[in-house]
Amino acid sequence: MDEINPLPGNYHQALKLIDEAHAQDPRSVERKSGSVPFELDYAQHMTRWLAVREPRASPVLQLACRAQHFRRWEIPRSSYPMTRPGYLTWRAKLKSQAAKQVAELLADASIQPPLSQEEIDRVAALVRKEDLKTDSDTQVLEDVACLVFLDEQFEDFEKRPDIDEEKMVGILRKTWGKMSPSGHALALQMHLSERAKILIEKALGDKPSPLLPPPPPPHPPLNPRLPLRRRFIFPPKTHAFVTSAATDCHTHRSNSHTYSLITLRPRILRDVSRVSISTRILGHPVSSPIFAAATSLGTTVHPEGEKAIGKACKRLGVGMTVSTSASFSVGEIARVVKDCETVTEAEEEEKAIPPLWFQLYVDKDRSKSEKLLKLAVEAGVKAVFLTVDAPVPGKREADERISAEEAVGLSSGVPMTGEKAENDKSGGGLGRITGKFLDASVSWGDIAWLRRCLPEEVKIVLKGVQTATDAVRAMEAGVEGIVVSNHGGRSLDTAPATILVLLELQRCCPQVFDKMEVLIDGGVTRGTDVFKALCLGASGVGIGRGILYGLGYGEEGVRRYVQILNDELETTMKMCGITSLDEVHPGLLNTRAVDHLVPETVEEEHPYAKWRPSMRKKVI
Numbered sequence: 001m002d003e004i005n006p007l008p009g010n011y012h013q014a015l016k017l018i019d020e021a022h023a024q025d026p027r028s029v030e031r032k033s034g035s036v037p038f039e040l041d042y043a044q045h046m047t048r049w050l051a052v053r054e055p056r057a058s059p060v061l062q063l064a065c066r067a068q069h070f071r072r073w074e075i076p077r078s079s080y081p082m083t084r085p086g087y088l089t090w091r092a093k094l095k096s097q098a099a100k101q102v103a104e105l106l107a108d109a110s111i112q113p114p115l116s117q118e119e120i121d122r123v124a125a126l127v128r129k130e131d132l133k134t135d136s137d138t139q140v141l142e143d144v145a146c147l148v149f150l151d152e153q154f155e156d157f158e159k160r161p162d163i164d165e166e167k168m169v170g171i172l173r174k175t176w177g178k179m180s181p182s183g184h185a186l187a188l189q190m191h192l193s194e195r196a197k198i199l200i201e202k203a204l205g206d207k208p209s210p211l212l213p214p215p216p217p218p219h220p221p222l223n224p225r226l227p228l229r230r231r232f233i234f235p236p237k238t239h240a241f242v243t244s245a246a247t248d249c250h251t252h253r254s255n256s257h258t259y260s261l262i263t264l265r266p267r268i269l270r271d272v273s274r275v276s277i278s279t280r281i282l283g284h285p286v287s288s289p290i291f292a293a294a295t296s297l298g299t300t301v302h303p304e305g306e307k308a309i310g311k312a313c314k315r316l317g318v319g320m321t322v323s324t325s326a327s328f329s330v331g332e333i334a335r336v337v338k339d340c341e342t343v344t345e346a347e348e349e350e351k352a353i354p355p356l357w358f359q360l361y362v363d364k365d366r367s368k369s370e371k372l373l374k375l376a377v378e379a380g381v382k383a384v385f386l387t388v389d390a391p392v393p394g395k396r397e398a399d400e401r402i403s404a405e406e407a408v409g410l411s412s413g414v415p416m417t418g419e420k421a422e423n424d425k426s427g428g429g430l431g432r433i434t435g436k437f438l439d440a441s442v443s444w445g446d447i448a449w450l451r452r453c454l455p456e457e458v459k460i461v462l463k464g465v466q467t468a469t470d471a472v473r474a475m476e477a478g479v480e481g482i483v484v485s486n487h488g489g490r491s492l493d494t495a496p497a498t499i500l501v502l503l504e505l506q507r508c509c510p511q512v513f514d515k516m517e518v519l520i521d522g523g524v525t526r527g528t529d530v531f532k533a534l535c536l537g538a539s540g541v542g543i544g545r546g547i548l549y550g551l552g553y554g555e556e557g558v559r560r561y562v563q564i565l566n567d568e569l570e571t572t573m574k575m576c577g578i579t580s581l582d583e584v585h586p587g588l589l590n591t592r593a594v595d596h597l598v599p600e601t602v603e604e605e606h607p608y609a610k611w612r613p614s615m616r617k618k619v620i
């Protein structure tokens with residue numbers, strides 16, 4: 001139970017008088033404790049929600065809240081015409097009568113010491129809801145009334161035969177419109193029925209869905225792994241979309257688990273009083289090697305989606321990749337990022353704006369991809385990350401099981417691809433449904449096509465390299481970089497953990513690290529993971545899901561999430577005796593526990609099994 005500012009004695013007496021009046025309501029509701037007069041029950045809910053909305057509420061505001069709907073039963077709705085003007089007149093009458101009666105009650109001689117006339121007038125003005133939107137107390141009171149409506153009355157209201165869906169949607173739209181952002185945030189935290197969520201979505205039309213974001217937490221989690229276990233922060237569909245991975249999720253788990261098998265070799269007694277994690281990625285100065293990996297459909301997590309990620313990355317001074325399937329166009333995101341003010345050290349020191357990169361999924365209709373690339377270049381992206389680990393979408397069962405219609409924040413579809421979030425015969429998997437445009441025929445030859453679409457200064461990075469063989473091929477194809485990635489285990493289950501692939505590159509084709517930039521993502525949830533990837537030659541470390549868990553708390557959450565990882569990285573560096581990222585090297589790690597899992601040659605062949613299907617025919 002939320003605590004509320006305790007009332008002075010005379011206000012307490014006044015509150016008792018108000019409750020005695022409520023208790024005269026002939027209508028009643030059934031509660032576990034027995035039958036309760038309807039208006040008294042309502043007043044108690046008002047106080048309960050006031051404690052949540054404004055625990056420091058003044059005594060005057062507490063009285064006004066408790067006196068909402070004062071003796072409402074005396075003027076039934078039926079006493080006025082059942083028309084809109086009739087409704088408005090009834091409501092005005094209710095307010096003025098309630099304010100008058102409450103003022104008379106508060107002047108009662110039994111209240112000692114008496115309330116001043118000024119205090120009584122203020123309660124009456126609040127009951128009349130004067131100056132809504134400009135008077136913060138009135139706004140609190142309105143928020144509280146709306147929260148009680150949504151929490152306590154909505155379900156019964158919705159069942160009334162005289163209220164059809166259209167009317168209900170209209171009522172919800174007005175309710176939402178009367179509330180402040182703080183009221184909205186609390187409404188989003190309450191347990192709304194699926195029906196209520198659908199109706200609110202409808203009420204808000206094309207506006208980005210507000211149903212998802214949890215309120216900004218007073219203390220965002222210190223442990224960056226924590227959100228993984230906090231299912232409640234997302235509605236079921238968002239949770240399934242963000243956390244799911246391909247089939248049995250082995251790769252997803254081992255991405256993260258393999259980091260824990262690699263141990264650190266701390267060095268002691270070095271001066272680590274000052275440490276810097278600033279570095280360069282793809283030639284661009286950044287304040288940290290951590291960057292936001294491309295993630296799609298950001299508004300399923302927060303109404304501001306990728307815009308919030310972009311602002312956070314800019315303020316942090318770190319890179320961001322905009323997905324082809326982002327909830328906003330790359331131009332829109334770039335504009336928001338450009339307009340957002342920064343206070344980053346990187347910017348002050350280097351006069352640089354952190355880079356925005358564009359992740360490309362190639363469309364079956366190449367002309368659409370070409371147009372998109374043009375827009376991305378116009379938006380100022382510094383590199384294009386061509387995703388190569390998903391010629392087709394992965395099979396993510398948790399996401400398939402929940403209907404796409406339950407997804408929030410996607411009413412206007414995916415802007416850059418035109419895909420809609422609509423169930424099909426196979427289920428509701430958002431990645432698959434919104435990935436129907438993917439061209440599975442993309443091949444090595446298309447790198448030349450991509451190069452032709454881009455100006456010289458825009459770099460090409462292949463995202464999703466998973467073997468030394470392909471890393472060498474990428475180097476030979478002349479791309480500027482690769483991301484060792486398996487799409488966070490979302491594409492092909494039992495593909496190797498990405499940190500193992502990095503070891504494979506070190507073992508089988510170390511020359512690639514000198515010829516192009518090697519980035520990595522997948523399973524990075526701690527500063528020690530970032531450190532290990534850097535020690536094995538990665539120049540940047542992408543975070544997918546973690547950034548989305550942060551995004552649940554909006555821009556602030558993303559900033560906080562990355563900051564936690566930055567702090568952990570700094571601590572790890574100090575404990576390992578280094579002060580700059582130029583000093584990382586594989587000798588700071590012990591990889592023996594996983595060395596046996598790392599392939600030994602760059603050959604296409606299996607080291608000893610030479611069998612081919614054609615041999616079977618010879619035997620039979």
Ligand SMILES: Cc1cc2nc3c(=O)[nH]c(=O)nc-3n(C[C@H](O)[C@H](O)[C@H](O)COP(=O)(O)O)c2cc1C
Pocket residue numbers: 241242243255293294295296323324325326359387463485486487488489490521522523524542543544545546548
């Ligand atoms: C919800 C979600 C959406 C994603 N969308 C895309 C995408 O549109 N394009 C892409 O190349 N990768 C996408 N990815 C993969 C990420 O870019 C990244 O490779 C992966 O999330 C890294 O693993 P991590 O989540 O363990 O950090 C997505 C990942 C998640 C979790």
